[in-house]
Structure formats: C-alpha cells, structure tokens
Amino acid sequence: MNQNQQTDTEKGLTAKHVCKTFGKVKALDDVTLDVHPGEFFTLLGPSGCGKTTLLRIIAGLELADSGQIFTGGRDITGLPAIKRPVNTVFQSYALFPHLSIYENVAFGLRSRKFPEAEIKKRVNRRLEMLDLAEMSNRHPHQLSGGQKQRVALARALVNEPDVLLLDEPMSALDARLRAQVQEDLRRLQRKLGHTFILVTHDQAEALVCSDRLAVMRRGRVVQIGTPEQVYDNPRDSFVAKFLGAANLIPGKRAPGGIETELGFLALDKTPPWEEGTVAIRPEWIRIGETPPERNGIHARVAEIVYRGTNFDLWLEPGRLRVRTSSYKRIELGREVWVELAPNELVILEEDHV
Amino acid sequence: MSNALLSWYGELTTRGRLLKRGSALLMPGMLWLMLFLVLPGLVLVVVSFATRGAYGQLEWTFTVENYQRLAGFSLFGWTSDYLIILWRSVVVALVTTLVSVVLSYPLCFFIAARSERSRYMWLTLVIIPFWTNMVIRAYAWFLILAPEMPFAKIAAFFGFIPDGMPLYPNAFAVYLGMVSMFLPFVTLPLFASVERIDWALVEAAQDLYASPVRVFTQAILPQTMPGLSVGIILTFVPAMGMFVVPDLLGGAKYMLVGNLIQQQFGSSRDWPFGAAISMGLMVLTMIGLHIYRRKGKEIEYV
Numbered sequence: 001m002n003q004n005q006q007t008d009t010e011k012g013l014t015a016k017h018v019c020k021t022f023g024k025v026k027a028l029d030d031v032t033l034d035v036h037p038g039e040f041f042t043l044l045g046p047s048g049c050g051k052t053t054l055l056r057i058i059a060g061l062e063l064a065d066s067g068q069i070f071t072g073g074r075d076i077t078g079l080p081a082i083k084r085p086v087n088t089v090f091q092s093y094a095l096f097p098h099l100s101i102y103e104n105v106a107f108g109l110r111s112r113k114f115p116e117a118e119i120k121k122r123v124n125r126r127l128e129m130l131d132l133a134e135m136s137n138r139h140p141h142q143l144s145g146g147q148k149q150r151v152a153l154a155r156a157l158v159n160e161p162d163v164l165l166l167d168e169p170m171s172a173l174d175a176r177l178r179a180q181v182q183e184d185l186r187r188l189q190r191k192l193g194h195t196f197i198l199v200t201h202d203q204a205e206a207l208v209c210s211d212r213l214a215v216m217r218r219g220r221v222v223q224i225g226t227p228e229q230v231y232d233n234p235r236d237s238f239v240a241k242f243l244g245a246a247n248l249i250p251g252k253r254a255p256g257g258i259e260t261e262l263g264f265l266a267l268d269k270t271p272p273w274e275e276g277t278v279a280i281r282p283e284w285i286r287i288g289e290t291p292p293e294r295n296g297i298h299a300r301v302a303e304i305v306y307r308g309t310n311f312d313l314w315l316e317p318g319r320l321r322v323r324t325s326s327y328k329r330i331e332l333g334r335e336v337w338v339e340l341a342p343n344e345l346v347i348l349e350e351d352h353v
Numbered sequence: 354m355s356n357a358l359l360s361w362y363g364e365l366t367t368r369g370r371l372l373k374r375g376s377a378l379l380m381p382g383m384l385w386l387m388l389f390l391v392l393p394g395l396v397l398v399v400v401s402f403a404t405r406g407a408y409g410q411l412e413w414t415f416t417v418e419n420y421q422r423l424a425g426f427s428l429f430g431w432t433s434d435y436l437i438i439l440w441r442s443v444v445v446a447l448v449t450t451l452v453s454v455v456l457s458y459p460l461c462f463f464i465a466a467r468s469e470r471s472r473y474m475w476l477t478l479v480i481i482p483f484w485t486n487m488v489i490r491a492y493a494w495f496l497i498l499a500p501e502m503p504f505a506k507i508a509a510f511f512g513f514i515p516d517g518m519p520l521y522p523n524a525f526a527v528y529l530g531m532v533s534m535f536l537p538f539v540t541l542p543l544f545a546s547v548e549r550i551d552w553a554l555v556e557a558a559q560d561l562y563a564s565p566v567r568v569f570t571q572a573i574l575p576q577t578m579p580g581l582s583v584g585i586i587l588t589f590v591p592a593m594g595m596f597v598v599p600d601l602l603g604g605a606k607y608m609l610v611g612n613l614i615q616q617q618f619g620s621s622r623d624w625p626f627g628a629a630i631s632m633g634l635m636v637l638t639m640i641g642l643h644i645y646r647r648k649g650k651e652i653e654y655v
Contacts, residue, residue, distance in 0.1 A: 061556050081559040094557035098575040107571070108561035159561070 011072040011085075011162040012037040012195055013058065018067030020053055020219075027053040028064070029219040035163070035197060036212075037072075040189045042198045044206040045216035046242065051199045054216075055165050058197065060084045071162045082111075087156035088165040092172070093148045095140040101151050102127070102136040108159040126154040129188075146177050153185075157192070166198045170205060182208045203243045207231065215239050222352050231281075236351045240279040245312075247285070247320050248348075249340075250277050257342070262318045265295050268342045277348045282312065282323035284344040287330075292339035301334045401628035409622025419629035435613070435630070442610040443637060445599075446592035449531040453539040453588055454581065456532070460540055461547040476544065479537050487534065491601040494530050495521065522604030530598040535591070539584035546580030586642065593638050610634050 013035040020028040028050045035041040043051040056062035058069055060081035068077045076084050087108065095104050103110075105126055109119045127133045130150040140148060149169055156164055166185075170178045186209050189196045200206055206213045207227045214224045215238075223235040234240035237248050249265070251258035252275050257266040265278070286292070303314035313322045313330065315338065322338060324330065356367055404414045423439075425431045464475045482490060498505060498520035505520045520526060550573065558572040574581075596611030603609070610630060617627030 059560060061559070081556070082562045082564075086560075088557070088560045090553050090557055092551070092553050094551070094553040096554060096557070096571060096575070099571070107558075107563070111558075111562035111564065111567060155561070 013163050014070040016068045019065045026219045031221055033214055037195055038193045040196045040209055040211045042206040042210040042213040044213050046201055049216040050219040051216050055167055055199045059086055059088045059165050085162040086165055087159050087161040089152045089156050089169045091168045093152040095151055097140050100137050104151055105154045105158050122158050126158045130154045145173050163195045168200055236349050237277050238351055245282050246279045248277050248279050262297050266342045267345055271347045279346045279348055280340055280344050282321040285322045286339040287322055288337050291337045295340045297338050301330055301332055304332055397628045397631055400625055401632050403625045405623045405625050419626045423629050423633050438608055438613050439610050442593055446589050449535055449592045450585055450588045452532050453536050457539040457543050461544045465547045479540050487597055491530055491598050521602050524607050526602035527599050527607055530602045535588040538587040542580040542583035546577040550576050590638055
C-alpha cells in the first residue's frame, strides 16, 4: 500500500458475502474482500470467473442477489449507479461519440451541475495530467486507442471518486502500448493516491500494477495477497498455472518428502495431504553438469524455446520446464542435471474451486 | 489511359470498360426519373404560370395570377383561406411526425427487448398494415369510430360529440388516421438504430450521474439519430401531401393542401392553380427539410 499518500478519510471498499446467479450459472459465490484505502487492487481470473460481474455490482450496474458493498464504511448496496461514489473506466471506453474530448471529460461534472468555472478548472487539470490538452476539441473517433483510454480515465477521475473501477481497460491496446500503459497507470495511481480496482485476465498486468490482487475462479476468490506473495506461494495448482508458469509434480507423501515419478523429492515441510501436488517455477530450477546434493534429476533437453530474455528448456523425463538466461546456450539432446531445491518447491493445497 | 488494367474489387478490367458498364446499368433508372419525375415536374412549373380557360382547358397566356391567388389575393380582396390550408398541412405533418416518434421509441425498445425469435413476430405485426390498401385502412377507421362502437359512445358520454354521431369527420380522426398510417415509417428505421444501441454508453451516462433526461439526450438519442432522421423524413414529406386520410376522415371542414390540389385537378378543373399549389407545397417541404438538416448539423451527431 501507498503509505505517504494515504488519505485521512477511509475510502476503501469492502464486499461482504456477495452472491450473484445468472440463470443456472453462479457468477459470484459468497465473495468477501477488503480493498484498503489508496490501494491498487486487482481482480485477476480467466473469463467467466465473475471478476467483471463483481466490478459491475460495485459500480451499481448489476444488482447482487445477496451480500453488501461498503465504501469508506458506508453501505452502498442499495444505491443506484448515479448515487455511488465510484466511477468506471469501461472496457470499450464508452466515450460519447457526439461530444468533444473536453465535453466527454466534463460530462460527470455537468450532470452534477457544477459551476462553469469549476468545470473548466477541473477538466483542464485532468486533460493536462493525462497529456490530452491538445486534443480537447477533437471527437473520440479522431483518437487512437491509447488516447481514448486516457480520455476514459480522465472522464472517470475528474469526478474524484472514492474508488475508481477499471474494467479490462487495456485489452484493446496492442502489446507494446499495453506494457507502457500498465506502468503509467501504476504511476498515476501512486501520484493520486486514489483507490483503484482493476479487472483483468492478464497476469502480467496484475503483477505490474497491483499492490494486492485477488485470483478468482468460478465465482470465488481463490487467493488474495501481494503479487510477490501469490507468485511465490500459490495456494493451489490453478493459481500456480494462472499466475506465471509452473511445473506441477504430483506425488505421494513419504518420510521427509514425497515420492514422485521423477523419484524421491525432499521437502522442507511435511505436506498436509497423503497424495497431492508440489509446484516449482521454471526459473527456480537450477541446471548444471554435475549431480547436486539433494533432489537432483538427470534429464535430457527435449525442446528449446527462445524468448529473447531467456530460454525455456523442456526436459525429459517428466516434461519439466526450466528457464535459463539467454547467454547460456545449451544444445538440444544434451544430458543435464537439474536441482529442484526443497525450499523452492511449493506444497499446493487441493484445488479450492 | 483507359486501356490500363486495374483491379476493381478483384476483377481485372479497364477504366473504359467500367465506365461503359456503369452507364449501361444506370441508364434505365435515369430514363425512368427523366420521364416520370423531371419532365412532369417541369411541365408542372410551366402549367402553374398558365391560365385556366372557360371550360377548364389550358390557355398559354403566362401569368403569376395563380400564385397571387394562393397567397390570398383575389378579385374580392385578400383572404387567408389557402394560406390557412397550407399552414394546417404543415402543422398536421409536424404533429403526425412528432406523435409517431413519441409512440415509436417505447415500441422500438419493447421490440428490441424481446427474444430473438419473437422480435420478428412483433416486427411483422408492425408491418402487417402495409399489406392492406391505404384507402381500405382509412375506411376501417369508419367502423372503429362508428356511433355503435364504444369509442364514439364514450366521447358522446363526455359531451365531445352529440349522441348517436360517429367520431368522424374531424381533426381528431385525421390525426388518428395519419398517425396509424405513418407509424411504421418511423418505427422500422428507428428500430434498426435501437437494435444496435451500445448500452455501455447508457451505463457510462449512469455512472457519470446523468439524470434520465440526460441519459436519453446524450446516450440514446445520438445513437438512434440515423434511424430517427430517416423516419422523420419518410413521415413528414408524404404527410405534407397526404389527401386520402383527410379526405375520408376530415371532411370538407378539415381540408389539407393535398385535398386542395386534388380538388383543383379534379372537380374544379383548374390545373394552373393546382400546379401553383403543388409548387407551394414543394417549397414548404423543402424548407422543412432544410431547417431539419441545418438543425441536425448544429447538433452534429456522429
């Protein structure tokens, strides 16, 4: 969380036991989460996991079947969208095509009948902040995707919402621009100190932007934590696979470790299950010429994938993925030793959902 | 130059060949328009400056007397009769268009909200009146507004009409007939726009604290403007010249310019005056469309 920017008013967001069904589909199944004031919080999950539904319920565009939403300690569950202290950046941006950029940004203030001078001051400040001042007279169709996205951001932020909701705001941008916008968004949020809630299915985006993130699946929150916590200690195999790449190794509990198809692997802790899975990130596997002391596996390089910054090696047996830096060339078919160090192996719980 | 090969949407051809083919395809339509629109139009202009003979024949003594008559100047001084009829036609056309638009919006939203399958049934119901001749539809109102029917009885009960009288001919019946005649002309094009509304804009307006009026004018109206424009023009222009409905449902007391023209070319056998009124109607329609386009440009919907 952003300590120095923390506002004195407590303007976080809390969702309590939120449920929502569409027909027979449970879109949200008892979702409870706390977004701290001034925090950049991300709802991460595959399509259909309920993250957008939750965002829409927070915005007041969808009504929860049960549960409550609070902002700054105030229950807003029963309030319509126009009375909620939240604003949304829509996935399609939803800019008004017949209005100029200036008027688009001024829309919320005009709705609330702010005096003209105040509107001008606030709109111009946001336009300048987001580098849009020169385009204030243009119309949305004359703007590029990145510019439209900034207009949508300015249009929401000008209302100074307690919570800003972002519904996959970068999905329409090309990959290069997206990477840049993610960092810009992070910086902007730090500067403003507003509470941001971002919905995305892009794990890289979630890692870059968030103070904390919630991984969702099938209408439930699987794990909440800082990006590092969740990446380093995925709770179950779904989180391990969804956030980054992971080697999942099934096995049976044995004294001091587990028995797997790759042989015995020593663990630091005793797994809570009889039969289950451990995970290890490809970049955590050490590769060498000689057998390591513990948890060494002799394998052959079966496939090499070049990724610019690194190589992904697929090893047989066991279909292990190992990430090595790109200056270290290893030819195909080579016999190597890899070490799955006990402290790098994450013991996963059974899949929660 | 015209022999240079070019790719025309994938077809390999030359400029000359395209030109030839284009003209050949355009020719029938052009001929049709020349013969049946441009030529008669010009004849009308000429006739409007001619004089009526004693037996209703055309005499080629050119005069502006017909236009003076339309403006109300006659041998017996100035009368506003014809101008009132023209003005009344404009009002009836405007009101008909307005009422059709006001009725069409909820109807379109209703139909657009139906499931894919029943949507087309509802649209068919809107179109069904087109299967019947306009005159027959006008006569159908006779039955509905007849003294025996509840509508006339209710009107009589409240003292709007004498007991035992039908609800026609009067202005109310004309509006009823006109709106029922033109409603589909607004509903169908408007529906095409309503069906494609991007509801995210409505949600965005709600998210930005817009009142219901603001949601409509800023998020819905601009998006439905294309269909609405087509509907308004398709209704206003023919409504200006409509004569069947006012003739049958309006009677002599509620004459519109269409009836006046029909009368001049028919029973009065005064073709020059009829032609002059037609020109007047055309000018008024053009002015109406011009104002509409100017206003449309000012609002500048994309």
